[in-house]
Amino acid sequence: MPTRREALAASAALTGGALLSAAPSAAATPRVTPQRATSVSVSDRSSGTTIALTHATVLGAGPDHTVLVRDGRITRTGRSAEVPVPPGATVYDLTGKYIVPGGLVESHVHNDGPENVLPPLFPLNGVTAVREMWGRPVHHEWRDKIRAGELLGPRWVIAGSIIDGSPSLWAGDLEERVIEVADAPSARRAVRETRASGADFVKVYSRLTPEAYEAIADESRRQGLRYAGHCPDTLPIARASDAGQQSIEHLHALLLATSARESEVRRAMARVRIDPALGTSFERYASWFRQVHAVEWRAVQTYDVGRTRALFDRLAANGTHVVPTLTVHHSLERTDQLPEDSPEFAYLPGWMTEYWPTIWAALTAGRTAQDTARIHRIYEHRLRLVAELHRAGVPLLAGTDTGTGYAVPGFSLHHELELLAEAGLPARDVLHAATTAPARMLGLPAGRADLLVLDADPRTDVRHTRRIDSVLVAGRYLDRAERLRLLSDVARAAAASEPPATGAAAPHLCVH
Numbered sequence: 001m002p003t004r005r006e007a008l009a010a011s012a013a014l015t016g017g018a019l020l021s022a023a024p025s026a027a028a029t030p031r032v033t034p035q036r037a038t039s040v041s042v043s044d045r046s047s048g049t050t051i052a053l054t055h056a057t058v059l060g061a062g063p064d065h066t067v068l069v070r071d072g073r074i075t076r077t078g079r080s081a082e083v084p085v086p087p088g089a090t091v092y093d094l095t096g097k098y099i100v101p102g103g104l105v106e107s108h109v110h111n112d113g114p115e116n117v118l119p120p121l122f123p124l125n126g127v128t129a130v131r132e133m134w135g136r137p138v139h140h141e142w143r144d145k146i147r148a149g150e151l152l153g154p155r156w157v158i159a160g161s162i163i164d165g166s167p168s169l170w171a172g173d174l175e176e177r178v179i180e181v182a183d184a185p186s187a188r189r190a191v192r193e194t195r196a197s198g199a200d201f202v203k204v205y206s207r208l209t210p211e212a213y214e215a216i217a218d219e220s221r222r223q224g225l226r227y228a229g230h231c232p233d234t235l236p237i238a239r240a241s242d243a244g245q246q247s248i249e250h251l252h253a254l255l256l257a258t259s260a261r262e263s264e265v266r267r268a269m270a271r272v273r274i275d276p277a278l279g280t281s282f283e284r285y286a287s288w289f290r291q292v293h294a295v296e297w298r299a300v301q302t303y304d305v306g307r308t309r310a311l312f313d314r315l316a317a318n319g320t321h322v323v324p325t326l327t328v329h330h331s332l333e334r335t336d337q338l339p340e341d342s343p344e345f346a347y348l349p350g351w352m353t354e355y356w357p358t359i360w361a362a363l364t365a366g367r368t369a370q371d372t373a374r375i376h377r378i379y380e381h382r383l384r385l386v387a388e389l390h391r392a393g394v395p396l397l398a399g400t401d402t403g404t405g406y407a408v409p410g411f412s413l414h415h416e417l418e419l420l421a422e423a424g425l426p427a428r429d430v431l432h433a434a435t436t437a438p439a440r441m442l443g444l445p446a447g448r449a450d451l452l453v454l455d456a457d458p459r460t461d462v463r464h465t466r467r468i469d470s471v472l473v474a475g476r477y478l479d480r481a482e483r484l485r486l487l488s489d490v491a492r493a494a495a496a497s498e499p500p501a502t503g504a505a506a507p508h509l510c511v512h
Contacts, residue, residue, distance in 0.1 A: 048070070048071065049070070049088070049089070049090060050068055050069065050070045050075075050085075050086045050088070050089040050090070051068070051069040051070070051089065051090050051092070051472075051475075051477050052066060052067070052068055052069075052085045052086070052089040052090070052091045052092065053066065053067040053068075053069070053092050053094050053099070053451070053453070053472070053477075054066045054080055054085065054091060054092065054093055054094060054095075055080050055093055055094055055095040056094035056095075056097045056098065056099045056453065057097070057098045057099065057457070058077065058098075058099045058101065059098060059099065059100055059101065059431075059458075059459065060101060061077070061101075062079070064079060064080050064081075065077060065078060065079055065080060065083075065099075066078065066079070066080040066083040066085070067099065067451070068083065068085075068086070068089070069449050069472065069475055069477070070475075071475065072449050072474055072475030073447050073448075073449050073475065074447055074448075074449050090477075092470070092477065092479065094453060094469070096455075097453050097454065097455060097469050098453070098454045098455075098456065098457050098458065098464075099451050099452070099453055099454075100126070100431070100435060100451065100452040100453075100454065100458065100465075101435070101451060102128065102129075102435055102436075102439055102444070102448065102450050102451070103123075103126055103127065103128030103129070103435075103450040103451055103452040103471065103472075103473070104125075104126050104127045104128065104398075104413055104434045104435065104452060104465065105127070105128070105129045105130070105131075105397075105398070105434055105435065105438035105439055105442070105444070106122065106127045106129070106130045106131070106154075106398070106399060106400065106402065106410075106412075106413045106434075107130075107131045107247075107323050107397040107398060107399035107434075107438045107441075107442075108131060108133050108249055108323050108325055108397075108399025108400060108401055108402075109130045109131065109132055109133065109399070109400070109401075109402040109403060109409070110132070110133055110134050110401065110402065110403030110404070111130075111132060111139065111402070111403055111409065112136075112138070112403065113348070113349065113352060113497075114349065114493065114494070114497045115138075115142060115145075115151065116490070116493045117347070117348065117349065117490055117493050117494045117497065118409050119142050119146065119151055119152065119153030119154070120151075120152040120153060120486060120489075120490050121347055121408070121409040121410040121411070121490060122153060122154040122409055122410045123152060123153065123154055123410075123471055123473040123478070124152075124410060124471065124478070124483055124486055124487050124490065125409075125410030125411055125413070125414070125468070126410075126452035126465065126468050126471055127154055127409075127410050127413055128154050128155060128448075128450035128451075128452070128471070128473050128474075129154050129155040129156075129157070129438070129439070129442065129444055129450070130154045130155070130156060130157070131157045131158075131159075131399070131438070131442060132156055132157065132158045132159055133159050133203060133229070133249070134159060134161070134162055134177065134203065135158040135159045135160050135161065135197070135199050135200075135203075136161075136177065139156060139158045140158060140198060142156065143155075143156040143158065146474070149474075152473070152476075152486070154473070155444060155448070155450070155474075157200050157201070157442050158198075158199055158200050159199055159200065159201055159202070159203040159228070159229075160179075160193070160194030160195075160197050160199030160201070160202055160203055161177055161178060161179050161193075161194070161197070161199075161203070162177070162178045162179065162203050162205045162229070163178075163179045163181060163187070163190045163191070163194070163202060163203060163204055163205060163208070163216060164178055164179070164180055164181070164205035164206065164207050164208060165180065165181065165182070165205070165206075165207035165208045165209055165212060165232070166180040166181065166182045166207075167180065167207075167274075168180050168205065168207060169205075169206065169207065169274070169281065169284065169285050169288060170281045170285070178205075179193065179194075181208070181212045181216075182209075182212070183209075183211060183212060183215075184211055184212060184214070184215035185215075186212070187208075187211075187212040187213075187215035187216045187219065188215050188216075188218075188219040190216070191215075191216055191219040191220050191223055191225065191227075192219070192223065194225065195223045195224075195225055199225075200225075200226075201225055201226040201227060201228055201246070202216060202220050202225050202226070202227035202228070202229075203227070203228065203229045204216055204227055204228070204229040204230060204232065204245070205229055205230050205232070206230045206232055206233050207232065207233065208232040208234075208235070209232070209234060210232070210234055210235050210239075213232055213235055213240070213243075214243070217243045217244060217245070221244070226246045227244075227245060227246065228245060228246040228247040228248075228249070228321075229245075229247075229248075229249055230248070230249055230250070230252075230253065231245070231248050231253040231257075233253070233256075233266070233269050233270075234266070234270075236257065236262075237253055237254065237257045237311065237315070238257075238311060238314055238315075240320075241314060241315050241318045241320040242314075242318060244318075245320060246320075246321060246441065247320070247321035247322065247323055247397065247441070248315075248320060248321070248322050248323070249323045249325065249399070250323070250324070250325050250328075250329070250401075251322075251324050251325075251326075251329060251382045251385055251386070252292075252296070254322070254385055254389075255296055255299050255300070255378075255381065255382065255385065256269065256295070256296070256299050257311060258299070258303055258304060258307055258308040258311065258385065259298070259299040259302040259303060259304065259307075260302045260303070260304035260307060261298075261302045262299075262307075264298075264302075265295060265298055265299045265302070268294075268295045268298060269292070269295050272288060272291045272292060272295065273291075274287060274288050275287055282359075282362075283362075286362050286363050286365075289363055290363070290365070290366065293371070293374070293375060293378065296378050297374045297377075297378060300377060300378055300381045303381065308385070308388055309388065309392065312388055312389055312391075312392035312394055313392050315389075315392070315394045316392045316393040316394045316395075319395065320394065320395075321394075321395045321396070321397050321437070321441055322389055322394050322395070322396055322397070323396075323397045323398075323399040324382070324385075324386050324389075324396065324399075324420070324423075325399050325400060325401045325416075326382065326383070326386065326416060326419035326420065326423065327400040327401060327402075327407055327412050327415050327416045327419060328400065328401035328404045328407065329379060329382050330379065330419060331360075331404070331405065331406045331407070332360075332363065332364075333375045333376065333378060333379035333382075334376065334379055335360060335364055336372075338360070338406060339406070342408075344408040344411045345408065346491050346494065346495075347408055347409075347411070347487070347490050347491055347494055348408055348409075348494050349494045349495070349497035349499070350494075350495070351497070351498070351499040353405075355405070356405035356406055359405055360405060360406075383419075383422065383423040383424075384423075386420065386423035386424070386425070387423050387424040387425075390423075390424065390425050390429065395437050395441070396420070396425075396429075396433045396437065397433055397434075397437055397438045397441065398413060398416045398417060398420065398430070398433040398434035398438070399416065400412040400413055400415070400416045413434065414463075414465050414466050416434075417430050417431075417433075417434060417462045417465055418462060418463060420433060420462075421462045427458060427459050427460065427461060427462040428459050430462045431458055431459065431462065431465075434465075448474075449472055449473075449474060449475040450472060450473055450474065451471070451472040452465075452468065452471055452472075453468070453469045453470040453471065453472070454467050454468060454469060455467040455468075455469050468483065470482075470483060471483060
């Protein structure tokens with residue numbers, strides 16, 4: 001199976017301050033176009049030249065503001081009448097535009113594919129930072145090149161290899177990318193290996209035993225690492241939250257934990273079996289995936305509002321983040337709404353996208369009309385859980401599980417924001433989940449020169465995040481024309497891409 005935030009001061013809003021606090025469930029300067037860059041490199045960004053973005057509405061600060069950028073950092077921001085533009089600055093008149101400080105942050109991705117395709121797609125869609133949930137050496141290589149200005153891409157926060165119980169869902173043909181642990185000593189060794197690999201955090205997975213999980217939690221603290229990922233099937237979510245897990249990915253475990261008959265539901269999960277005779281990790285995963293829906297249906301039928309609110313209040317008190325990844329849940333559970341084709345698909349190689357229908361057919365094989373109706377109900381229930389999480393004040397992060405089929409890097413985050421709005425979150429709070437909340441959790445540097453410039457106010461309609469005028473990434477300003485040119489370059493590179501010898505054609509899946 002192949003892979004997959006007027007602020008207290010305007011400057012604070014642009015240097016990691018509170019862009020969009022999650023509300024309680026409540027004479028123009030001529031535009032000068034700089035010299036165009038080549039390909040998707042950022043090595044040509046000028047040193048010592050000031051960029052002035054003038055007369056824009058800065059979210060969290062106010063209208064008619066000017067932002068000055070020099071040497072890859074925001075040096076000053078304030079009302080345009082109070083911020084003089086230095087002589088020789090390259091000026092962009094952004095009258096009528098809206099600046100999202102820091103740009104968007106995608107909190108759950110899996111990337112494997114052409115270097116000249118995948119990394120650039122994020123900033124070209126306004127996504128200036130990502131959290132890679134299954135780290136490999138290539139992600140560190142990309143990050144090094146991005147930092148050196150050799151590659152256009154986002155800031156990358158990278159997990160270690162998945163640490164799972166034994167046997168892992170991904171054992172076998174992906175065993176070199178999964179660390180299987182059977183007890184506390186091996187779990188502690190896995191955390192130390194993760195630190196030695198240079199990873200930013202530890203990724204925990206579904207089949208860990210409570211003993212191994214507790215050892216990972218303790219050793220991560222000893223090693224100064226955060227840990228995040230799935231809540232293991234055998235561990236109550238409250239216990240994971242109390243232990244300090246930074247984020248819980250997806251809604252599967254939350255669904256099980258909000259049943260009035262959680263013990264019964266977990267026993268049913270324990271009876272789910274994986275046929276070791278199946279040839280590949282994907283075949284084993286698909287078999288397991290199909291069995292799990294019956295357990296989830298039982299949890300939906302026994303949903304307990306009081307139990308849910310008590311649990312979610314506990315998560316909120318602990319500051320445990322949740323990444324719903326509605327994008328992947330939607331694609332797997334509302335297959336009737338999958339696009340047969342989309343202009344977005346042109347930005348990925350055909351050898352990647354052509355596998356999607358086959359993979360989805362395998363995952364949904366054997367579904368009856370009754371099964372489909374129940375799975376649609378399960379998806380609707382997930383939206384209800386997101387609304388309850390928001391009501392409780394649990395910090396939500398926008399992540400898509402990009403790398404999974406039908407999720408195109410960069411583009412998919414805009415889909416996720418719309419799904420969060422569909423779940424009932426106000427636009428400001430949806431934006432919080434893709435800006436301030438993840439920036440704080442990930443410790444993204446203050447003063448980073450990352451901005452997203454929009455043609456319309458996303459606080460009135462989150463769909464406006466798609467109306468991109470320009471992007472500032474690591475101090476490099478991509479105006480409308482430059483951005484569109486680079487998108488065209490990516491499309492051409494995707495079309496010319498040949499599948500690798502070892503292949504990464506089909507999507508990675510980690511939703512459960």
